[in-house]
Amino acid sequence: MEKVIEESLQGTSLELAQKENNTKKLFIESYGCQMNFSDSEVVASILLDQGYNTTQNLEEADLVLVNTCSIRDKAEQTVRKRLEKYNKVKRSNPKMKVGVLGCMAERLKSKFLEEEKIVDLVVGPDAYKDIPNLLKEVEEGRDAINVILSKEETYGDVSPVRLMSNGVTAFVSITRGCDNMCTFCVVPFTRGRERSRDPQSILEEITDLYSRGFKEVTLLGQNVDSYLWYGGGLKKDYDKATDMQKATAVDFAQLLENCAIQFPKMRFRFSTSNPQDMHEEVLHVIAKYHNVCKYIHLPVQSGSTRILKEMNRQHTREEYMALVDKIRSIIPNCSISQDIIAGFPTETEQDHQDTLSLIEYVKYDFGFMFSYSERPGTLAARKLEDDIPEDVKQRRLQEIVDLQREIGLERTQRFIGETVEVLIEKTSKKSENEWSGRTSQNTVVVFPKENYKAGDFVLVKITNCTSATLIGEAVNYSEMHS
Numbered sequence: 001m002e003k004v005i006e007e008s009l010q011g012t013s014l015e016l017a018q019k020e021n022n023t024k025k026l027f028i029e030s031y032g033c034q035m036n037f038s039d040s041e042v043v044a045s046i047l048l049d050q051g052y053n054t055t056q057n058l059e060e061a062d063l064v065l066v067n068t069c070s071i072r073d074k075a076e077q078t079v080r081k082r083l084e085k086y087n088k089v090k091r092s093n094p095k096m097k098v099g100v101l102g103c104m105a106e107r108l109k110s111k112f113l114e115e116e117k118i119v120d121l122v123v124g125p126d127a128y129k130d131i132p133n134l135l136k137e138v139e140e141g142r143d144a145i146n147v148i149l150s151k152e153e154t155y156g157d158v159s160p161v162r163l164m165s166n167g168v169t170a171f172v173s174i175t176r177g178c179d180n181m182c183t184f185c186v187v188p189f190t191r192g193r194e195r196s197r198d199p200q201s202i203l204e205e206i207t208d209l210y211s212r213g214f215k216e217v218t219l220l221g222q223n224v225d226s227y228l229w230y231g232g233g234l235k236k237d238y239d240k241a242t243d244m245q246k247a248t249a250v251d252f253a254q255l256l257e258n259c260a261i262q263f264p265k266m267r268f269r270f271s272t273s274n275p276q277d278m279h280e281e282v283l284h285v286i287a288k289y290h291n292v293c294k295y296i297h298l299p300v301q302s303g304s305t306r307i308l309k310e311m312n313r314q315h316t317r318e319e320y321m322a323l324v325d326k327i328r329s330i331i332p333n334c335s336i337s338q339d340i341i342a343g344f345p346t347e348t349e350q351d352h353q354d355t356l357s358l359i360e361y362v363k364y365d366f367g368f369m370f371s372y373s374e375r376p377g378t379l380a381a382r383k384l385e386d387d388i389p390e391d392v393k394q395r396r397l398q399e400i401v402d403l404q405r406e407i408g409l410e411r412t413q414r415f416i417g418e419t420v421e422v423l424i425e426k427t428s429k430k431s432e433n434e435w436s437g438r439t440s441q442n443t444v445v446v447f448p449k450e451n452y453k454a455g456d457f458v459l460v461k462i463t464n465c466t467s468a469t470l471i472g473e474a475v476n477y478s479e480m481h482s
Contacts, residue, residue, distance in 0.1 A: 018053045026052040027061035031079055032069025034271070036102055038171045038220055040067045043101060043128050050132050058089055063097050063135070068104035074373075079104060083118050097138050099123060099131075103191065107377055109145055120144065125176070125191050168425050168455045170214050172205050173197065174255065175221030179236055180274060182301075183312045183379040184341065184372065187222055194235040196227045199250045203262060210263055215455050216423055217263075219256070219270040226277040227252040253281035260289035265482045267423060269293045269442070275300070275323055276314040283330040291480065294331055295365075295442040298324075299339035303358030304351035307344050310384065317358060324362050335411070335441035338367040342400055343393030345372070345384035352396045359403050365411045365441065366468065367404050371397045409467040412443060420445065420470070421478045422460045424452055445470040457481040 026047050030040045043065065044054060055061055064086050068079045083098070090096045099121040100112055112119045121134045121144040134144035177192040178185075206217055221227065230241045230249040241249070250258075252270075259268050273296055286292045302308055305316040315323075327334055340355060359367075371393040374386045420439045428434035428446045435454070436446050446469060447460050457480035462472040 019048055022048070022051045022053040024050075024052045024062045025055040025057075025060050026063050026065065027055055027058050028065045028067065029082065030067040032067070032103065034171055034218075034220060035173065035222065036067045036069055038173050039102065039125060039128065043067070043131065046128060046131055050135070058086070059093065061096060063099065064089075065099045065101055068100055068102040076104060083112075087118055097121065097135070099134075101125075101128070103186065107186065107189070166426050166454065167213060168423065169216040169218070170209050171218045171220045172202060172209070173220045174202055174224060175227050178222040179226075180223065180314070181312055181379070183310065183384070184301075184344065184375065186375050186377050189377050191222065194223065194226065195233065196229045196235065198232070199229050199255055199258065202255065203258065206259060206263060206266070210266055213455060214266070215457070216267040216269065217259070219259070219268065221272070223272065223274045223277060224270045225252045225273045225279065225282055227255055229255075251279075251281075252277075253279060253285050256282065256292060257285045257289070260285065260292050264291060265480060267291050267293060267440070267480070269295060271297050273298055274314075275320050278323060280326065280330070283327060286334070287331045293440045293442065294333050295335045295337075295440065296327060297337045297339075298327075300358065300362075301339060301341050302344060302347070302351065303355035304347070305354075307347055307351050307354075310346060310380075311341075311344060312379070317354065321358070321361060333441070335365040335443065336362060337442070338362070338364045338369075338404075340367060340369045340400055341372050342369065342397040343372045343388040345380060345387055347388055347396075352399075355400065356403055359400065359407065363407050363411060364404060365443070366408050369397060369400050369404065405467055409465075412465045412467060412470065415439075415443065415462045415470050416465060417462065419459050419461045419475060420472075421480065422447075422458055422474075423480075424454050424456050424458060426454060439470070443470055444468065445472060447472050447474050450474060 026044065028040055028044060030037045047063070052063060058064065066079055066082055066086075069076075079100075083100070086098045090098060097120045098118070100119050101123045102125055105112075105122045105124050109122045112122055120138045123131055123134060137144035175194060175196050177194045178187045179194045181188055209217060226235060228235055228238060228249060228251050230238055230245040238246075238249075256268065256270065268291060275298060278296070278298065286294060286296075300320055301311055301313060303317055305318070308316060324336065327336065338359070342352070342355075372386070372388065374381045422437040422439055422445045424435045424437040426436055428436040430446070433449055434446045435449050435452060436444060438444055445460055445462070452458055452474055457478040458474045459476050459478050460472040460474050462470045464471040
């Protein structure tokens, strides 16, 4: 799975500005990748217009929604425990309705509604606009379900309510679904086939964010660099498009360049990339524009060509290394991060060594590393035996983590003595007297607050570092500061 799961955010309940005259209370909790958190903002926006204000008090909620993830077994188990908790509360507040959204909803619809009877409504990732109708069904005493996957739905016409916002950085979804069919991943089955959002609606959403003082946008999707707008419809149907549609189509490099040009005082990131779709034009856009961050999350999953084939990844070890060489030559100061799975079925000790040697070769700045856990419904679960013992998986994972930590420290140390541009995001976790922000390369920087404020672009002289954080002192505002 190409989405980063931030452990610190798991299970966050969301609260936003209250709308006057709204009388009902919504408690919404999110698990999984950033796409799910972004979807929760869309749902809250739809329900705000239906009379629901958010609450962080579960006991007073009229409607409880949990936005779920099917990527790892741990996330699924956590959501089940939460549903048990909701239902205990529901016993003392029988008017409360409980619903499951997102990827688990599609996969476990009948189990939740019919067998276990633990929820009132089940809503798949493409059916959020149908929630008001589903709630009416529930109120009339019927179970409500919509997990139909859409060929068109991109939520381009819904302005998300920024639920977890620091007022500085925001996520803007540009694609939904995925066509890649990696054997370990459930996304194509839970989120449907890939389709892109109208570039005009993306630019309008960014314009709105800019007018409200946001300074950085991450363009978000299961696979952003295969973005392709040709008037609507599935990416896989592009070959059936008319000559006019093809002539006026917008790809990811063009979209990213449009963002950079139209909003010179905003910074742009994107997540996530798939190596097979990372075209050279995108690299040139990153290199050309100061406000496009010099950072690429480039999931590899394994350093072994044989395992990559078993995973149905559309590239070899050598092709991946050639892409990294190209990134280093076009964007010399670029940071690269990885996703790696240890202990995929049939993985030998040599395959594992290939992964370690790839980490050495690429010198990733940081990464997201997991041991393989079989996900029901995936091709791997159907066709491959999960044959690597748990202790072997854990040892291999630890070796990957240890090597990444060592290389990550080296990569962070390269900034010592340099002056870097930082966008201030928030007060540092460790000290009320320090700001925390990130460089273009996505490295966290902490420094004394002085007279700067959140949202400022500042130049910081780096004097020290830990394995993942730079420490320094601000010297002035940067040219990005308006």
